[in-house]
Amino acid sequence: MTQSPTFRNLLAGPDIVVAPGCYDALTARLTEQAGFKAVYMTGAGVSAAHGFPDFGLLTQTEMVTAGTVIAGSVSVPVIADSDTGYGNELNVTRTVREYERSGVAAIHIEDQISPKRCGHLDGKDVTSAEEFVSKIRAAVAARRDPSFVIIARTDARATRDPDEAIARANAALAAGADMAFVEAPQTLEEMADIPRRVAGPCLLNLVPGGRTPIVSAAEAQAMGFKTVILPGVLLREIIPLLDETLRTLRETGLPNAVPPDQGVMDAFRRFGADEWNALRRIYERADA
Numbered sequence: 001m002t003q004s005p006t007f008r009n010l011l012a013g014p015d016i017v018v019a020p021g022c023y024d025a026l027t028a029r030l031t032e033q034a035g036f037k038a039v040y041m042t043g044a045g046v047s048a049a050h051g052f053p054d055f056g057l058l059t060q061t062e063m064v065t066a067g068t069v070i071a072g073s074v075s076v077p078v079i080a081d082s083d084t085g086y087g088n089e090l091n092v093t094r095t096v097r098e099y100e101r102s103g104v105a106a107i108h109i110e111d112q113i114s115p116k117r118c119g120h121l122d123g124k125d126v127t128s129a130e131e132f133v134s135k136i137r138a139a140v141a142a143r144r145d146p147s148f149v150i151i152a153r154t155d156a157r158a159t160r161d162p163d164e165a166i167a168r169a170n171a172a173l174a175a176g177a178d179m180a181f182v183e184a185p186q187t188l189e190e191m192a193d194i195p196r197r198v199a200g201p202c203l204l205n206l207v208p209g210g211r212t213p214i215v216s217a218a219e220a221q222a223m224g225f226k227t228v229i230l231p232g233v234l235l236r237e238i239i240p241l242l243d244e245t246l247r248t249l250r251e252t253g254l255p256n257a258v259p260p261d262q263g264v265m266d267a268f269r270r271f272g273a274d275e276w277n278a279l280r281r282i283y284e285r286a287d288a
Contacts, residue, residue, distance in 0.1 A: 002100070002105065002147070002148070003105040004145060006076070006105065007105040007149055008149065010077070016218075016221035017228070018038070019038040019227065019229045019230070020233050021229065021231035022070060023042055023046045025070060032075065037076055038227075039077075040081075040230070041080040042235070045231065045234070046081075048235060049066075056083060056116035060082075063081070063083070064098045067103075067104045068102040070104075071104045071105075077105035078103070079105065079106045079151070079229065080104040083110065084109065084111075085109045087114075089134055089138035093139075093142040095107075106149030106150070106178075106179075108203070109135060110153040110155055111127050111132035112125070112126055113127055120207050122158075124159065132152075132154065133171050136177050137175045149178045152172030152173065152175075152181065153203075154168040154182055157185060158211075166193075170197075170199050173198070178200075179201045179226070180202050184211045185212055191212065191213065191215070191223060194224075195224025202225050202227075203226070203227040207230075207232055208236065209236075
């Protein structure tokens with residue numbers, strides 16, 4: 001079941017929507033259980049989970065499959081990275097329809113030239129503004145569910161200037177996009193300028209170690225942003241943790257000790273074991 005209406009209701013509410021980045025069902029479930037009202041399917045994280053850097057190497061099929069798994073594992077809206085739309089306007093049309101079927105609530109489409117790169121890396125370029133707007137127009141027209149949210153992302157700040165990025169965001173909104181995503185503002189002043197000059201809801205991407213200054217959700221809301229995504233917040237934490245766990249195992253030959261209240265079944269309960277056991281008992285009785 002789509003969560004697009006739920007996401008639209010959140011956007012219409014008074015509070016900013018904070019969506020931590022997840023890349024599989026495990027991280028999505030933990031994010032929901034932590035109390036967040038939305039999750040963000042990060043392209044960088046999904047790429048890493050497939051063994052690749054965030055260089056636009058994954059296909060539409062791989063990304064939509066990840067979106068289907070993540071959306072099916074949580075009951076909160078999923079915002080999904082859909083890169084450049086994976087081609088021209090015809091490809092964008094199919095991308096929108098595939099993501100709609102996956103159950104995600106929203107996608108963002110960007111104006112980078114393929115193969116794209118992480119928005120906080122050098123070595124990228126953008127298409128013409130006309131081509132970008134044409135893709136957004138195609139995405140809007142492709143929707144079968146009018147509540148499905150189309151987010152227009154522009155990387156023009158990195159390759160042009162802030163004014164060009166603002167102009168592209170406004171042009172995309174005029175073409176029917178529901179939200180604007182101006183990637184990688186480089187100062188607090190640039191960041192605050194986006195909601196003031198963009199004629200519609202704005203999304204802020206916070207990447208520790210990236211080009212954008214890190215602010216709190218409350219500070220982002222005070223600037224006027226409606227949504228903040230944090231793509232690497234879990235991935236960046238889990239890599240050194242796993243490195244340390246594996247180092248300990250290699251050096252000692254023993255796994256880390258587990259507290260008494262964190263047995264195998266306790267972990268499985270985080271992922272629906274009690275529900276599945278209840279079903280097992282129902283069908284065991286029926287078979288008997």
